[in-house]
Amino acid sequence: MRVYGFSCCPCGWRGCTRLLRGLVRVFPPEELTIIGNTGDDFELYGLHISPDLDIVIYTLAGIVDEAKGWGLAGDTFNCLGMLERLGFETWFKLGDRDLATHVTRTKMLRDGLTLAQATAKLCRRLNVKVRLVPMSNNPVRTKILTEEFCLDFQEYFVKRRTKDEVKGMVFEDSDKAEPTIGLVDAIRNAERVAICPSNPVLSVAPILSVQAIRQAIMKTEARVVDVSPIVGGKAIRGPADRVMASLGFEASTFGVAKYYGDLLDHLIIDKIDEKDRSRIESLGVEVSVEDSVMRCIEDSVRLATTVMTE
């Protein structure tokens, strides 16, 4: 059986990486294609940083900082301390080991590799066997609109700690972005398309803003399954509930289903949200009710099995 996963891993969301950890236990990693969100990518100190791709790589390489959910376990921050002394802002917490990834990726890009090629190389070097593919080799940048500002994603998310009320988003240059080669075919030929439990409006939306990807997901015969990132009206982590509400979506599993609309075939919700079932089904979306909060690897494996087989 060949299974293709569709995913995205925004900085700070752990639901996504926890499900991925389950997926690679349930299926041979070689059979999984993971689409990474690059809307959060940015340049810092002249280095190209792809936070979402890195979280996937570090997680699947088994070197992620479990407590924080990002960065490398046991990392130090001495370079950052010196950068501060050299006059730079240092709100983005770049660890010393982590920095090696950014230095390497930046060098690969300057040497003429595409982001997809650089990502594949990094995966090989860290023995990560899934096919992790950035949504596009072209830059797409998520901009957050607030009452006063147009913020870069990392400014909103890390520097300002999501304190601003989000009035809208722009996925800059997504209209010019081509999906990475092979991605549309992977979705077309997938046996299942899984949307990991991530912020729909901030982290899945940039991927779907690449029209050819959205179209491929609309048209694929594979079942499109999402695990709701909203549980009991709250995001398990991060501002998904607040952002959905401020954008006029209900901060609930129903709101998630409504947001994805025709794209979605099946939504997995937590037992606590059983009450939403009939409203979601009225949208033409099938529902499974599960313990959907992943606290340990066994939870991840169980949920991954549901996602891929139900």
Place this chain on the structure above:
Amino acid sequence: MRVYGFSCCPCGWRGCTRLLRGLVRVFPPEELTIIGNTGDDFELYGLHISPDLDIVIYTLAGIVDEAKGWGLAGDTFNCLGMLERLGFETWFKLGDRDLATHVTRTKMLRDGLTLAQATAKLCRRLNVKVRLVPMSNNPVRTKILTEEFCLDFQEYFVKRRTKDEVKGMVFEDSDKAEPTIGLVDAIRNAERVAICPSNPVLSVAPILSVQAIRQAIMKTEARVVDVSPIVGGKAIRGPADRVMASLGFEASTFGVAKYYGDLLDHLIIDKIDEKDRSRIESLGVEVSVEDSVMRCIEDSVRLATTVMTE
């Protein structure tokens, strides 16, 4: 009194930085111009590294690793460990804090600053008040010719630990290199030109390979004083004695005077080399005999005073 120093600080040589430490105690640092050798510069992991400029900056900022004579005190090497895991060679020991300098300089250069501008900025940010000037903003690269290879300087010096017999050197593109703006004037108007105790053939020679700098030193009315890097027929550190010998120069204070030829007015030698005095004087070079090995800051101050006043 305005005093301009001429100097160079090759990776691993400490005589040079020890004298510099004395110079900035004896004279207001603002009155010193230091010419840095950039023949050792190279690119590593996509970063521009200027080892000699960095040693000067770190020394005068008081943050150099005293024991090693390069890098930053108390630095860690976690990024390097990760770079190794990512498949890179790691023989050049880049510390985590040190890396911040290279990342910063590389960004400045990519943003369009010249190496001189980037150096000045780094100095300001670390509160280094001397005017440290790379010999040229144009790349000049020291290549080491051995029986079998043409090695980059760092390959010869760090990777292969100076084990190869040096048959010759090439200062690549020095014929196209312009001296940094203001440098020729600084030498012309200098009250004294000091050559710090560095390897004449590997570390001072690249600076002199820029013809306009050599000419300016030849023509300046300032006294040109060198502290011999050879003491008792040996280099205090590094391969200067071996390299001079393999290139056909006597590995002695006389050999040093002979190498500099007409450029030099005055050579400071150690008491142990008193026997060479008359041979050196026969070349038309004045001689001072001193304890020239700097073991503590008092030695540095005493020698700096001799260099600038004798």
